[in-house]
Amino acid sequence: MFTYTIRRLILTIPTLLFISLVIFLIVKLSPSDPTANLPLSIPAEVREQIREALGVNKPLIVQYLRWLELFFWNEPRHYLESAFGWDLGMAGETRIISYQTRSPVMDIVIQRMPQTLWVVGTSYVLGVLIALPIGIISAYRQYSWFDQFGTFFSMIGFSVPTFFTGVLLIVVFSVNLGWFPSIYDTTHRVTDWSSFLFQVKQMIMPVSVLALFNAAQISRFMRASMLDNLNQDYVRTARAKGLTEQVVVLLHVLRNSMIPVVTVIALGVPTVFGGAIITEQVFKVNGLGQLLIIAIQGGDVPTVQTLTFIFAVLIVLFNLIADVLYGLLDPRIRYD
Numbered sequence: 001m002f003t004y005t006i007r008r009l010i011l012t013i014p015t016l017l018f019i020s021l022v023i024f025l026i027v028k029l030s031p032s033d034p035t036a037n038l039p040l041s042i043p044a045e046v047r048e049q050i051r052e053a054l055g056v057n058k059p060l061i062v063q064y065l066r067w068l069e070l071f072f073w074n075e076p077r078h079y080l081e082s083a084f085g086w087d088l089g090m091a092g093e094t095r096i097i098s099y100q101t102r103s104p105v106m107d108i109v110i111q112r113m114p115q116t117l118w119v120v121g122t123s124y125v126l127g128v129l130i131a132l133p134i135g136i137i138s139a140y141r142q143y144s145w146f147d148q149f150g151t152f153f154s155m156i157g158f159s160v161p162t163f164f165t166g167v168l169l170i171v172v173f174s175v176n177l178g179w180f181p182s183i184y185d186t187t188h189r190v191t192d193w194s195s196f197l198f199q200v201k202q203m204i205m206p207v208s209v210l211a212l213f214n215a216a217q218i219s220r221f222m223r224a225s226m227l228d229n230l231n232q233d234y235v236r237t238a239r240a241k242g243l244t245e246q247v248v249v250l251l252h253v254l255r256n257s258m259i260p261v262v263t264v265i266a267l268g269v270p271t272v273f274g275g276a277i278i279t280e281q282v283f284k285v286n287g288l289g290q291l292l293i294i295a296i297q298g299g300d301v302p303t304v305q306t307l308t309f310i311f312a313v314l315i316v317l318f319n320l321i322a323d324v325l326y327g328l329l330d331p332r333i334r335y336d
Contacts, residue, residue, distance in 0.1 A: 008320050019312045020071075024064050027305050067305065070096045075106050099300045108291065109306065115186050116287035119280070123207040127214030128265060134215070135222025135261075139230060140249060150219060157216020162209050166282035169205045180205050186286035206283045214268060221264045225257040232256075259326060266322035270314030 051057050058066075074093050080086050095104040138150040174182035181202045190196045229235065230253055238248045277289030284290075288307060295303035 005320075005324055008323060012316050012320065015316055016313060017068075019316075020068065020309055021064065023305055023308050023312065024067060025060070027301050027308070028060060028063070067096070067302075070094065071306070071309070075104075078104075079106070096302050096306060098295075098303050100295070100298045100303070105303050105306045108303070109288065109310070112286060112288050112291050115184075115285055116280070116289065119184075119203060119206050119285055119287065120210065122203065123210035124214055124269060126207060127211040128218060130211065131215040131218035132222055132261075135219040136226055136249075136254065138219070139223045139226030142227065147223075150223065154216040154220050157212045158220075161278075162213055163278045163282055165209045165212065166206070166279055169209065170282070173205060182283070184283045184285040206279050206285060209279050209282075218261065218264055218268070221261050222257070225260050226253060229253045229257045262325045263322045266318040266325070267315065269318050270311055 048057075056063070074095055078093070078095060096106065097103070098105050098108065101108065134150045134153065138144075138147040141147055170182045173179045179201075182205075184202050184206060188195065188199060188202070190199050235248060235253060238252050239245075243252075277292060279285070280287045280289035281293060292304065292307045294300075295307065
């Protein structure tokens, strides 16, 4: 298992380099100008000096290698300096600069990250906690009223898009009932019990929208995997040995059923960040999703490149985590 993990970690290096090249070329080939948002009164020669300082007039291969250096070398060193107070010689060093804000992109990402983690992280954990019991009970009690409810619940989660669900919740619970705020206040700070309750209230609707979407998908995979394992020979053998139904279902069937579900859960983490883009727009959550939309609209190439590559890194990382968990869940799967 250890050998396989090391081998996969080494394999991720060329994978991420190839992904970064694809992202860089796609974004760079789009029409964008770092001086587009500047006042029209700025002379053309000054605009050209700005482009030269940012390196956008150099060959693509030079720009790509420079971006790799900034992302993998300069930005980590700056973070270590600011986080731990180390002197790594970053004074005056170049960083990835946003075309719109003229500030380092990673600083903006770090500022926006807590808001996204609060909403997306909470919704995903809640969605998993809801989906697993629904899938397990629906499979064990196939065609029962609970199974019919779980199927109906999943159909709603799959068929109704998150932007419609979000707007519907705003109309019902914010406009008509006035229970929850329709706009997420990203400047709010939790200092006492009342501020904590307000934080919970403003998180309920965006978290519910994303949790419904996540739970619908995972519960269907859980149900299908449980049904497939409940009819296996080893289950009949375990029951013939006199094991209790609780031991058979929770110890034997559930463990084998979790193997494909782990992939869905692990790979769903980075995709939720992408799926939360629409939800963040609906509820005005000042997170990474909204930052990406604003950057795309404004032609902010460095910000778009950085965010999309971070999403790609998350996908590769959680794919590795899912593969490693295979061997932990099923003794038959060993890689070394």
